[in-house]
Every structure is written in structure tokens, then in C-alpha cells.
Amino acid sequence: MTAFGAVVEELATDVILPAGDGPFPAVLVRTPYDRTRHRAEARGWARRGFAAVVQDVRGRFASPGEWRPYADEAADGAAAVRWIRRQPWSDGRLVAVGASYAAHCALVLALDAPEDARPDAVLAAVPALGPAETAREASGVERLLSRAGWWAAHGDRPDSDESALDKALATDPGLLTHLPLTSLPERLGRGLPSWAGLWRRRDRGRLIARAAHAAVPLLAVGGHHDHFTEDTVALWHAWGGPSARMLLGPWDHGLGSTPGPDAGPAHRVNLGELYVRWARRALTGELVPGRHGAQALGGADLWLPAGTNGEPRTQRPRLLHGAAFTADPDRPVRSDDLTVPTDGPPDRCLLATPPLPRPHDVVGHVSVHLRATAHTPSADWAARLVALTPQGVGERLAVGIVRRDEPAGREGAFTVDLGRLARRLPVGTRLRLEIAGHHFPAHARNPHTGEDPLTAGRLHASRREIDPAGVALSLPVLPSRPTPVDPAQEILR
Template sequence: MTLLTVAVEGLATDVRLPDGDGPFPAVLVRTPYDRRRHRAELRGWARRGFAAVAQDVRGRHASAGDWHPYENEAADGAATVRWLRRQPWSDGRLVASGSSYAAHCALALALEAPEGARPDAVIAAVPALGTAETAREPSGVERLWARAGWWAAHGDRRDSDDKALEKALAADPELLAHLPVSGLPARLGRNLPSWPGVWRHRARRRPGSWARQAGTPLLAVGGHHDHFAEDTVALWRWWGKPSARLLMGPWGHGLVAEPGPDAEPAHRVGLGDLYARWARLALAGELRHGHGGVVALGGSPLWVPAGTEGEPYRPEVLPLRGASFTADPERPVLSGTLTVPAEGTPDRCVLVTAPLPHPLDVVGLAEVRLRATAGTPFADWFARLAAVTPEGMARRLAVGVVRRADPPGRPAEFTVVLGRLARRLPAGTRLRLEIAGHHFPAHARNPHTGDDPITATRLLASRREVEPGRVVLRLPVLRSRHESTDPEQEILR
């Protein structure tokens, strides 16, 4: 297999060709994380008969130009596709592939590039859909930890320092607590001019207005424990013709290389072979039209067809502590621990269920309906659901948040969407539901003043009241046992 390194419009590009005579179908990976990290992946594609291409995006590593995340990928990708299709080793067919930001590059190419410069199929794993989608929850609440880590590691620099935030926190454990959030670059000790622009993007793009125009097959791959899990499913749901497949497992952002605590041996999937077989069928036009795929059930070897939705189940949640509590941004509920204080002034409302009398297979969208009151006109409401074993060990199931602006002291009824669950809960498990005003540092603190959480320098405590009898937890539960679905069969049909 031959490895070539060339410059395409100033962009450093590796090409790995299969043995034998061409021309070949091609796979293109465009990445800000150093194309050289993909050389083993390129060899895998080449062994399977594909010309494999990896490219540093503009302004990163060996590529010329300036680095502006999420801005140039459609145009630069289109120029690369035109070049690729002119090469004697290319048969003109192309799969755009990538994970995280590289998945954004593949999607921008498929959805925004001119006709003739678009790929024939897309593999998007744990996709970063765009600036607003990665920086904010659907409610608009800011994802502080993930964005601070990414921008510290990769923002406004040609190379990467993956441990930049970790090292800064070792020097100053209160780094993210200092205000304003917009001043983070100075506390990191480096120039980061793009940081304020991250937060100016407030409107998340609706997948239905973006992905529905797609005209190529899609394979969307995600993990239940990945922070882009909801975006992965939304992309698949809204993808246009001709076909879309979803593969979701109990994994983190690293997919099978980062299994969650609920992963089973049955959830080990050989992604390299699966991607290549899917790509062959996609390029040949042999995939069945429509949406399909599989979702793994964490804590069980079961795989169910994508789109499976359990029937509504409303377990009784009983108040344990803190129907009245204080949401104080100076002492926020921490996102990195599931420990619930048993003494002192309550900082959250805690409710629990009785032990489950039998196992529950929870598959689908979960949510919490509540009636509550805030003492400030501006308030975030976080709902965190955990499974507590009979031994007292807690495991996070889901976190949801809404941002509200209600008259102080006036009760409001609203729903907090917890997201999609796919988990088997053993008999004896208790469900613990926490209602809080903060979830820090995963999310920026609402200052309760009406000021932008990114530029705010003043914080106020907010008195909260939750009516325990009006809290309704809705879980989608499979009422009958399902036979496990074969992942490869569903993806490749």
C-alpha cells in the first residue's frame, strides 16, 4: 500500500492507496486533530479496497492558513473533493467520514458544498453539529466544562495540547469558578481571541431545517454517554433520502474504545469492518431506503431496532429532602459527583422511588414534569436522574435543564426533558431524582440577575420551592421482552 503526502489548496493531505490496479472508491477524513493520527485508520480502509485520504483542516498542524472553527469546512472540503475526483486512482465515488469535529467536516461537505463536490455517502460518528450545538443545550444553557476543555486544547493554535485545561486546573482548582467566564483565556495564560465568539452563537440549528435536504446515505454512530448523543439521534431522525442508519451503544465520546459502566460483551462492535461493508453497499446503491439501525440496551446484551420507544411509566417519586432549597451560584450543585449532602441548608430537592419490584428496560425519551417556584425572575432548573443500587451505589442516568424567566414567587408548571435512555434497571434499584438550580462546572452558573452567564460578575442566591406532589417522572418502558437484534444485519440491510 502506497502512502502519499501532498498539499491540496495548501492543506496537508495523506493518501493511502490499496495494492493493485485502480481506480478505487475513496474515503475522506478532514480533521483538526492531526491527520497523522489517522494513518492506522487509512491502512485499514486501504486493506479493504478504498483509497483513504486524511487532511489537516485549514490553519491546523501542517496546513496553511488561519484556524477558524466551523467556518471554512464546506468550501475547503469541496475543493478537496474536486481535486480527489480528478486523480487517476479515484473512480469518482466518495465517502466522507469522521468523528466529533471531523464528523462536522463530513456533514458540512454533504449539506453545504455545491453540487458535484458533495460525497456519495457519509459516516458521522459522535458529530459536532456546529458552534451553538456544541456550546449550548437545546434550552440555551451553556456547556462550560466541555467547551472550556476543547477551546483550551485546540482553540486559536496550530497544534493541540489535550491536557491544557487539566494542567490549568492543577495550578488553580477554582479556575472555572472565577468570573467572568469570558475572562478564561487570561486565566489560562494564553491568547484565545475566538473564545467570546463561541457564546455569541445562541441559536442552535434545527436538524429538520438542515439535514432534511440531504441526498446521500448516512451512517450515524453515537454513544449513550457522549455529550453529543441527542444530536446524533436528531441528525439520524431528520436525515433526508435515500437512507439513514443509526448505531448507538453504551459508549462515551470514544465509542467502543470508551465503554460505559453498563457496557456488555455483546456491545463490542468491530467498527472498521462495519464501516467498510456499509460504505460498499451505500456506494453501490444497495441499502434499503428509509431509516433504520440499532440501539444497545446498557446493562443487558439486548439490541433493539432504532426508533424503539417504550410505553409511558410513571413511578411514584417520594420527597426525601429539600422541597424548599436555596440555589446559590456561589455554592452550586457539582456535576462531577453524585453525592447528596444529608445535612446543612438544602441546595436541591431530592426525591426517590421505592425499590423496583422487577427489572425495567427503559428505551426512549424520558422527562420530568413539575410545579415549582423561584424567588428570582431568572432561573435554571436542572433535573438529574440516578439509579441507586441496593448497596447504595449511585450511577447517573440522565441530566436535563430548562432556563425560565417567571415572576418571582409565582408557581410555574414546566417539563424538563432528560433525553433518550437505553438502560436495563435491575430489580431492587431505586431511582433518585434531584431538582437543582445549577450543575457546575458541566454548565455555567445562572447568576439569577438577568445578566449573561458568560459575562456576569455578580451572583445572587435564588430561593426555590418544589411541590413534591406535582412532580411526575415519565419513563419509556418496554412492556414485553424483546429478542436481541443483530447490529450488523440492521445497519447493512
């Protein structure tokens, strides 16, 4: 292998070439997370016959310029692609590869760059589609903890400090309760001029809309425990290229390095080897047309075809307590604690199902339908589903949150989408459903006044009522035991 550095349109770039004379197909990774952290990955691509090119995006680490998240990646990526294709070691074929923000860099090359600078295939893992998608849920509720963590670690600085928010919270536990949230950087003690601008972005769905016009193969990789799961699936569904493949494992944002509690031995996948094999087939046109892939069934140690969905079944959970409760922003229901307090006035409505009489393979979108009342003009409704195993262990299954603005005291009927689930629930499992007004600090607290949660300076308590007879939990259950598939075969077919 041959390795060398380069300056591509003034951006720091590492190139590792395979042994031999070439020319070679290339892999391009553009990252804000320090290109030197990708050297082992780049060497792996080079050992398998690909010229590996890894670049620090503008304004990060060794690359000069101003770091403007999501603003310059199409133009800078296009310049990198054109440079690669002019090199004597390049055969002109190129795969854009990336995870998280780097997946955004890869996707905008395929969807926004001029035609002569587009890659021949895209591999997008746990994709951050854009600022609007990362900042808010599809319902509009703000993702506070993940955005504060990312901006503290990476925002408006040339380097990164992955533990910045953890260190700040250790010395200032109340940091994320600061009001208004737009001035949070002042309490953090760091200049973050791009923080306020993040929350003004409302162009959710732009890349998904563009994906319908894609002209190259896609491999989308995600995890059922990742906060971008829905975006990964939406990208796969919308992709208009000649082929689209998806792999969803029982993983967190770190994919195979961060398996969930439902992961089994069959879910250990050599992603690097799979990526290489897919890239070869994508570049040679050997993939059959259409959408294919695999999703893990957690708790069952097997894989299902990516398009598998169960049949909706309605569960009517029984009220335990809290048909009337108070959503108090000074005592919010926390996203990082499954403990339900037993003292004081209720802070949530708590319901539970009887033990499951048989195993349930739940695959698809989970939702809960409510009839409920808030005595404030604005209210968030957070629904959290927890599995209580026969052994007495509580496991978080799914969470959803919606914001409703309507006259105080008016009962409304509405649905909360809890996202995708792919889990085998053993016989005897009870399902605990919590309905609350907060899911903090994962999500910002609603001030309950109708004001913007980002700029509000005061928060008020909100009285709530739930009609227990109007609570219906919809679970997509497979009607029979599924036939497992080999994930590699599904990706490479």
C-alpha cells in the same frame, strides 16, 4: 499499499492507496486533530480497497492559514473532493468520514458544498453539528466544562494539548468560577480570541434543517453516554437521503474505546469493519431505503432496533428532604459528584421511588414534570436521575437542565427533558431524583439576575420551593421483554 503526501489547495494531505492498479473509491477524513493520528485508520481502509485521504483542516498542524472553527470546512472540503476526483487512482466515488468535529466536516460537504463536490455517502460519528449545538443545550443553558476543555486544547492554536484544561485546573482549581466567563482565557493565560464569538452563535438546528434535503446515504454513530447523543438521533431522524442508518452503543464520546458501566460483551462491535461493509453497500446502492439501525440496551447485553421506544409510565417519587432549598452559586451542586451532603441547609430537593417490583427496560426520552417557585427573576432547574442498585451503588442515568425567566416568587409548572435512556433497571432498583439550581462545572452558573451568564460579574443565591405533589417522573418502559437484533444486520440491510 502506496502512501504519499500532497498539498491540496495548500492544505497538508496524506494519501494511502490500496495495492493494485485501481481506480478505487475514496474515503476522505478532514480533521483538526492531526492527520498523522489517522494513519492506522487510513491503512485499514486501504487494505480493504479504498483510497484513504486524510487532511489537516486550515490552520491546524501542517496546514497553513487561519484556524476558524466551523467557518471554512465546506469550501475547503469541496476543493479536496474535486482534487480527489481528478486523480487517476480515483473512480469518482467518495465517502466523507469523520468523528466529532471531523463529522461536521463530512456533513457540511454533503449539505453545503456545491453539487459537483458532494460525497456519495456520509459516515458521521458522535457529530458536532456546529458551534451553537456544542455551546449550549437545546434549552439554551451553556455547556461550560466541555467547551472550556475543547477551546483550551484546540482553540486559536495550530496544535493541540488535550490535557491543557486539566493542567490549568490542577494549579488553579477555581478557574471555572472566574467571572465574567467571557474573560476566562485571561485567567487561563492564553489568547483565545474566538472564545467570546462562540457564545454569540445562535444558529442551532441549521444542519438538521438542511439534512432533510440530503441526497446520499448516511451512517450516524453515537453513544448513549455522549454529550451529542440527541444531535446524533436528530440527524438520523431528519436525514432525507435514500437511506439512513444509526448505531447507538453504551459508549462515551470515544465510542467503543470508552464503554459505559452498562456495557456488556455483546456491545463490543468492530466499528472499523462495520464502517467498511456499510461504505461498500452505500456506494453500490445495495442498502434498502429508509431509516434502520440498532441501539444498545445497557445492562442487558443486547441490541434493539434503532426506532424502539417504551410506553410512558409515570412515577411519583417520595420527598426525602429539600422541598425548600437554596441554589447558592458559591456552593453549586456539582456535575462530577453524586454525593449528597447531609450537613448544612439543603442545596437541592431530593426524592426517591420505592424499589422497582420488576425489571424495567427504559428506552426513550425521560422527563420530569415540576411545580416549583424561584424567588429570583431567572433560574436554572437541573434534574438528575440516579439509579440506586440493590447492591447500594449509585449510577448516574440522565441529566436535564432548563432556564426559566419569570417574575420572582411566581409558581410555575414545567417539564425538564432528561434526554434519552436505554437501560435495563433490575428488580429492587430505586430511582433518586435530584432537583437543583446548578449542574456545575458541566454547565455555567446562572447569576439569577436575568443577566447573561457569560458576561455577568456577580452571582446571587436563589431561594427555591418544590411542590412534592407536583413532581412526576415519566419513564418510557417497554411493555414486554424485547426481541434482540444483530446490529450489523440492521446497519447493512
